[in-house]
Amino acid sequence: MSNSALFLVVLITAIFMVLAALILAILVAPKSTNPLKGEPYECGIPTRGPSWAQFKVGYYLIAILFLVFDVETVLLFPWATIFRSAGVEGLILVSFFLVILALGLVYAWKKGALEWK
DSSP states (O other), X not given: OOHHHHHHHHHHHHHHHHHHHHHHHHHHSOOOOOGGGGOOEETTEEOOSOSOOOOOHHHHHHHHHHHHHHHHHHHHHHXXXXXXXXXXXXXXXXXXXXXXXXXXXXXXXXXXXXXXX
């Protein structure tokens, strides 16, 4: 079986399984029409005042920095598996990638994004 045929089989199987799970959930899920169903609540206790609260920007900065370096790790694993066959060009490209990420880390550090206040 060729790679394209195998890919097609996996893709069709994945689409079928997702559709089967959605259809099964629609058929089996309980159906209730209660007006209280759309009410916002916290742990079963009705809310007092506005339901929306503002969070400190520090939470978002830490989350974005985590995602940046998480993606870096995900991209470095495949590169590490083909390190020897990538040659000098692969080493230069990954070095450029790491330098850009290091500059981003230095920038975040200088701006104080890593300090929790």
